[in-house]
Amino acid sequence: MNEVINEITILSVVSLGAIGGVAAIILYLVAQKFKVIEDPRIDTVEELLPGANCGGCGLAGCRALAEAIVRAESLEGINCPPGGNAAMQDIAKAMGWEAGEQTPMIAVLRCSGSRESAPPKVRYEGAMTCAFAHSLFSGEAGCPYGCLGCGDCVRACAFDAMYMDHKTGLPVILDDKCVACGACVKACPRDIIEMRKKGKKDRRIFVSCINMEKGGVARKNCKVACIGCGKCVKECKFDAISLENFLAYIDYEKCTLCRKCPPVCPTNAIHELxxxxxxxKVEKEENKVEA
Amino acid sequence: MKTFAIGGVHPPENKFAEKQPIEWLPPSGTVAIPISQHLGVPAKPVVTKGDKVRVGQLIARGEAFISAHIHASVSGTVSKIDSITDTSGYRRQAILIDVDGDDWMESIDRDQTLISDCSLDAPEIVKKVHEMGIVGLGGATFPSHVKLNVPQGKKASYLIINGVECEPCLTADHRIMLERGEEMLVGITIQMRALGVEKAIIGIENNKPDAITHLTELARKYPGITVEPLKVKYPQGAEKQLIKALVDREVPSGKLPIEVGCVVHNVGTSLAVYEAVQKNKPLIERVVTVTGVSVKKPSNFMVRLGTPVSALIEAAGGMPEDTGKVINGGPMMGKALNDLGAPVTKGTSGILLFTQEETPRLPELNCVRCAKCLTVCPMGLEPYLLAVLADKRRLEECEEERIMDCMECGSCLYICPSGRPLLDQIRVGKNLVGKMIRERSS
Amino acid sequence: MRLLTVSGSPHLHTDQSVSKIMYGVVFSLIPAMLVSFYFFGLAAILVTLTAVVSCMAFEFVIQKYLIKGPLTIFDGSAIITGVLLAFNVPANLPLGLVVIGSAVAIGMGKMTFGGLGKNPFNPALVGRVFMMISFPVQMTTYPEPTAFSTRLTDVVTGPTPLTLVKDGVSRGVGISELMPQLPEYTQLMMGNMGGSVGEVSAIALILGGLYMLFRRIISWHIPVAFLGSAAIFAGIFWLVDPQVYVDPVFHLFTGGLMLGALYMATDYATSPMSRWGMIIFGVGCGLLTIIIRLFGAYPEGVAFSILIMNAFVPLINRAFKPKRFGEEVKNG
Structure with a gap:
């Protein structure tokens, strides 16, 4: 009896051991053959990135960005909107490189055509996606540049930094949540959202309109459209405002946030945040003195 | 009776204006003639502000290969060249003319007598059609001279004339076949000569028995032309479906009908070709059906291009109180207008005034996978899948599932019991995939 | 003035809607319901009512308090699940168990996946199979059909024709000896046999099925493929040995085959999309049903076979695409 058991035991130990051994050799060979040599620094960098995989850097995700950083051996030209400066400094420290300053940016909605200021002339019905509404017609208010209000940008935002204000029919960007990943900019079929410098103390001045039609036409559809009158251009001492195609644009690099232009705009198209x-009162006096 | 093989739906026909003879609508006020009334490159204006023009005078040249000339539809003064909201829903360039009298170019033969003999050869016919700015009047507005020009190495064996008018409500083609049948048949013989084909088939759905008998009777005199009644099914008027129904050939994906030896023209186009070649008359007017449940006087008007839609509605008894939607074209493929000042263009086959109740969009529910969209799709696609893939922007997969084969007939959205905006989403996908393909090839 | 509407084409829509289709299905189930009420009496009415009410209640509770989404309990789909669940259990099943079954059907079978249209498995069958495995005794004690009775307890119970055959064959008794114990074919078609509430009357079910076909709620592909393949497969075995394997007609009209083929397998969400896909699905269901009936441990296999094939639906959808226009170039 014992012998039989022994025999069985030995047989199974030997055979299983042999199978295991062969399998181990195969595994080893396969592992050797298909070995992927990866820079361990990629993992280090990836850990220091926010891990949101937002695509704001223009790459497929944080892993791809980490690979790009390590491959380039520098942080030049690398832009991680959600991680911002802090993440870049951390990575630079860990890698022993120098890190340049990154200007914090934020998404800005350049349309104020709310239901009140740009009353709808027709009603849109169908798939609630701007991409389709854009291909169908100029918009409920008739402005071919204005916000369609279907919320493609809100859906594109991975950071909950936008919501649709159903009263105005316009999206709202939350300053403290926006990481400037640019997903909304890509989602908007009309390029209404722009990435602008976040500004000192979050202060920003911009023309909240992108309508390039003649003043009268634009004004007919929307009370707060930029009519291209050029008053702001004259007002600006820093040459920051340019006028093209009946539309003023404030260059955020040149703008000093002096607040001179918003009051002169006849349609209140220039917003200050x-x-x-x-x-x-004081404002008026100042204006007089300068004029 | 013949029809196409896969898919199709049966929307209610509602052809209210069926019995209304074509009525001439005199021009008045100001007309706005868009420079882009056809598929392809917009034409270039050759007149300027203040110019006096006569009816039939060339006012914009279509210089590119796929483009069409545009002629003044009225006589008067060019008041300005400006952007106006047209049927596309956007503001686009148009030539505005203040109407003054009705002064025609002398070259145009305005006599109504039939001229059936044509001595021109093929290139001359094509040239004439090009000069007169003829485009497909079925709705797609593809320049006709391009279609009549058989490409090198290809041979046309059939000319197919589309008298199907499968869109509900529309009756313009029906009336043309009844009232202008003889002229249309001459137009067909001219087109046959241009293409060098022996056989022409006029496909007519059997909900127009009077047109079928009338044309069969007339066609006896014209060798090679036959009339083929077809079973009623939407979208039989689509080129590929019509070819399948009439001669049982399938146009391969992404190819033109000439690939299977067919050229398809609309009955309205044939009439326009007749007038262009025999009467020297450019495409300056077309038949437009104005109809709707509450419209006082559903009518078929012969309208000068550029007439505002609102003028047509006035002529049909005014805008009914309960109008919820105004559609340019048929109810299945037409475009809802956002501005009634938009002008009639070469592609306007009808103006439909629908009440809100008639054109409902159901509340959007979950897809229940009933597979109805799949059964009705005439191209054998899977609309439910394409809509989801397009919405998720999975464009490569969209392309694999042949999203570009979709001709936007609307059968899927028509049938969907869950009220899902299938076609809306597929259109977005088509736009994006088209862009992707163009970027790839450039 | 009212604003004009702008939307993409088409501007027309059929008068069909999900709820109209669902109530159409419910309507088509009425003949089968009446037959079951006739044969199983008050008990059948109570089971059906309980199942419908509890299915709707569970859907309401889940949508309102768990998902906090829009309410869809009146779209008719919960009613169908309830009716079909009731049709799949014996008439004398304790009502408490019916409620549990409904909870599983709606909760586990439907709402977990996101509600109507997103469930991979037929909810009613999920409920039924759950109960079949959890409460095998109650689920296989079938009352004998009697002309309308109001008795709820002490009903005479007996085996279903399928159980009779299965037991007989396993004991080595030949089919010809079993035949006298079985109801006649006309009785089978009418539904005068033991079985679940709604599955007994083939005639009533076919009537409902024809109505659905006529209204274009379902297409013929799945039922025909299901019943056809089951009949052919059973027929092959019958030809091989008619003493061991019962004839195909018997298979068609007993058990839940009719109910399954017309109502359970044709469920929109859990069946394939393309026509060829539907046929493959139906054939798969038919084969599996007969295999389970002839060789499995259970006398009946419709529920299992449909659930198994449900799992294959995504694969079938991928493999069997509709025929695209212009794929084969014909130049004739």
Whole structure:
């Protein structure tokens, strides 16, 4: 009896051991053959990235960005919007490189055609996607440049930094959540959203309109459209405002946030964000002195 | 009775204006003639502000290969060249003319007598058709001279004349066949000569029995032309489906009908070709059906191009109180207008005034996978899948599933019991995939 | 003035909607329901009512408090699940178990996946199979059909024709000896046999199925492929040895085959999209049903076979695409 058991035991140990051995050799050979040599620094860099895989850098995700950084051996030209400066500094420290300053950016909606200021003339019905509405017609208000209000940008935002204000029919960008990944810019079929410098204390001045039609035509559809009158261009001392195709544009690199242009705009198309409220009286006097 | 093989739907026909003879609508006020009324490159204006023009005078040249000339449809003064909201829903360039009298070019033969003999050879006919700015009047507005020009190495064996008018409500083609049948047949013989084909088949759905008998009777005199009644099914008027129904040939994916030896022209186009070649008359007017459930006087108008849609609605008894949607074209493939000042163009086959209740979009529910969209798709596609893939922007997969074969007939959205905006999403996908393909090849 | 509407074409829509289709299905189930009420009496009515009410209630609770999404309990799909679940259980099943079955059908079978249209498995069958495995005794005690009775307890129970055959054959008794114990074919078609609430009357079910075909709610592909393949497959075995394998007609009209082929396998969400896909699906269901009936442990295999084929639906959808226009160039 014992002998039989012994025999069985030995047989199974030997055969299983042999199978295991062969399998181990095969595994080893396969592992050798298909070995992928990877720079361990990629993992280090990837860990320091935000891990949102937002695609804001223009690459497929954080892993791809990490690979690109390590391959380039520098941080030049690398832009990680959600990680921002902090992440770049961390990576530079870990890699022993120098890191350049990154200007913080933010998404800005350049349309103020709310239901009130640009009343709808027709009603849109169908798939709630701007991509389709854009191919169908100029928009409920008739402005071929204005926001369609179907929320493709809101759906594209991976950071919950946008929501649709159903009262105005326009999307709202939340300053504290926006990481400037640019997903909304790509999603908007009309290129209404622009990446602009976040500005000192989050202060920004911009023309909230991209309508390039003649003033009268634009004004007919929307009370707050830029009519290309050029008053702001004259007002600006820093040469930051340019006028092209009946549309003013403020260059955020040149703008000093002096707040001179918003009051002169006859249609209130120039918006200023996060400034302290103006004192109306003082403002007037200042204007007079300068004029 | 013949029809195409796969898919198709049966929307209610509602052809209210069927019995209304074509009525001439005199020009008045200001007309706006868009410089892009055809598929392809917009024409270039050759008149300027203040110019006096006469009816039939060339006002914009279509210089590219796929383009068409545009002629003044009225006489008067060019008031300006400006952008106006046209039937595309956007503001686009148009030539505005203040109407003054009705002064025609002398070269145009305005006599109604039939001229059936044509001595021109093929290139001359094509040239004439090109000069007169003829485009496909079925709705796609593809320049006709391109279609009549058989490409090198290809041979046409059939000319197929589309008298199907499968779109509900529209009756313009029906009336043309009844009232202008003889002229149309001469137009067909001219087209046959240009293409060098022996056989022409006029396909007519059997909901127009009067047109079938009338044309069969007339066609006896014209060798090579036959009339073929077809079973009613939408979208039989689509080129590929019509070819399949009439001669049982399938145009391969992404190819033109000439690939299977067929050229398809609309009945309205044939009439226009007759007038262009025999009467020297450019394409300056067309038949437009104005109809709707609450329209006082559903009508078929012969309208000068550029007339505002609102003028047509006035002529048909005014805009009904309960109008919820105004459609340019048929109810299945037409475009809802966002501005009634938009002018009638070469592609306007009808103006439909629908009440909101008639054109419902159901609340969007989950796809229940009933497979109805799949069964009705005349191209054998899977609309439910394409819509999802397009919405998720999975464009490569869209292309593999042959999204570009979709001809936007709307059968899927028509049938969907869940009210899903299938075609809306597929159109977005088509746009993006088309862009992707163009980028790849450039 | 009211604003004009702008939307993409087409501007027309059929008068069909999901709820109209669903209520059409419910309507088509009425003949089978009436037959079951006739044969199984008050008990059948109670089971059906309980299942419908509890299915709707569970859907309501889940949508309102768990998903917090829009309510769709009146689109008719929960009613169908309820009716079909009731049709798949014995009439004398304790009502508490019916409620549990409904909870599983709606909760596990449907809402877990996101509600109507997203469930990979037929909810009613999920409920039924859950109960079949959890409460095998109650689920296989079938009441004998009697002309309308109001008795809820102490009903005479007996085997279904399929159980009779299965037991007989396993004991080595030949089919010809079993035949006298089985109901006649006309009785089978009418539904005068033991079985689940709604599966007994083939005639009533076919009537409902024809109505659905006429209204174009379902297409013929799945039922024909299912019944046809089952009949052919059973027929082959019958020809081989008619003493061991019962004839195909018997197979067609007993058990849940009719109900399954017309109502369960044709469920929109859990059946393939293309026509060829539907045929493959139907054939698969038919083969599996007969295999389970002839060689499996259970006398009946419709529910299992449909659930198994449900799992293959995504694969079938990938493999069997509709015939594209212009794929084969014919120049004739």
């Amino acid at each position: 996060n400034f302290p409220p103006r004192k109306p």
